[in-house]
Amino acid sequence: DGGITQSPKYLFRKEGQNVTLSCEQNLNHDAMYWYRQDPGQGLRLIYYSQIVNDFQKGDIAEGYSVSREKKESFPLTVTSAQKNPTAFYLCASSDRAPDGTTNEKLFFGSGTQLSVL
Amino acid sequence: RKEVEQDPGPFNVPEGATVAFNCTYSNSASQSFFWYRQDCRKEPKLLMSVYSSGNEDGRFTAQLNRASQYISLLIRDSKLSDSATYLCVVNKKGWEGGSYIPTFGRGTSLIVHP
Numbered sequence: 001d002g003g004i005t006q007s008p009k010y011l012f013r014k015e016g017q018n019v020t021l022s023c024e025q026n027l028n029h030d031a032m033y034w035y036r037q038d039p040g041q042g043l044r045l046i047y048y049s050q051i052v053n054d055f056q057k058g059d060i061a062e063g064y065s066v067s068r069e070k071k072e073s074f075p076l077t078v079t080s081a082q083k084n085p086t087a088f089y090l091c092a093s094s095d096r097a098p099d100g101t102t103n104e105k106l107f108f109g110s111g112t113q114l115s116v117l
Numbered sequence: 118r119k120e121v122e123q124d125p126g127p128f129n130v131p132e133g134a135t136v137a138f139n140c141t142y143s144n145s146a147s148q149s150f151f152w153y154r155q156d157c158r159k160e161p162k163l164l165m166s167v168y169s170s171g172n173e174d175g176r177f178t179a180q181l182n183r184a185s186q187y188i189s190l191l192i193r194d195s196k197l198s199d200s201a202t203y204l205c206v207v208n209k210k211g212w213e214g215g216s217y218i219p220t221f222g223r224g225t226s227l228i229v230h231p
Binding site (some may be wrong): 013033035040041042043045048058088090092094098104105106109110111112 | 123125147148151153158159160161162163166204206218219220221222223224
C-alpha cells in the first residue's frame with residue numbers, strides 16, 4: 001500500500017541535543033511538508049519542498065533544518081537552537097494538479113510527538 | 118489579520134442537529150480549498166475538497182464564496198462520531214511564480230452529545 005511513514009512515534013530530546021524526525025513516502029509525490037502542532041492550535045508550516053534537492057522555509061523555520069536528497073525522503077532536524085521544541089510534528093506530501101497550477105490534497109504521516117527531557 | 122481564520126468553538130450540539138462552520142481567508146489569489154477532520158493526537162484526514170459550485174457528500178456540504186473569501190461546511194443529522202476538530206485548508210501562493218502552499222486554520226472543535 002502506498003503511504004507516508006513517520007518515525008519515531010515518540011521522541012525525547014535532551015538539552016542541547018539535535019534530533020532528527022524521519023518522513024518517507026512511496027506515493028511518488030513531488031511536494032513534501034513539515035508542520036508543527038501545539039495543543040489546541042492549528043498546523044504551522046516549518047519547511048516545504050516542491051521538488052528533490054530544493055526546499056523553502058515556512059512560517060516557523062527557525063531552529064529547524066531539512067534536506068531533500070531523495071524524492072521519497074524529507075527528514076526534519078530539530079536543532080538545539082529551537083528552544084521550545086515540545087509539539088506534535090506532522091509530515092505530509094501532495095501531488096500537483098494536472099494543470100500544474102496548484103497542489104492537490106495532502107497525505108499525512110501519523111505524526112511524531114517530541115518532548116523535552 | 119491571519120491568513121486563514123476559523124472560530125475555534127467548541128460547538129456543542131445534540132445528536133441529530135445541523136451545524137455549520139465558516140472559514141475566512143485573506144489571499145484572494147488562493148486556488149484550492151479543503152476541509153480536514155482531525156481526531157485528538159491523530160493526523161488530519163481529508164473530509165472533502167471544496168469546489169466553486171459547492172459539493173455534497175452524504176451529510177456533509179461544502180460551499181465556497183470567492184467574493185466574500187470564505188468557505189463553509191454544513192453537517193446535517195450530527196452523529197456522536199462526528200465529534201472532532203475540523204480544519205480549513207487554503208492553498209496560497211508560496212512566492213511569486215512559485216507553487217501553492219497548504220495553509221491551515223486553527224480548527225473548529227465539534228462536540229456532539231447524546
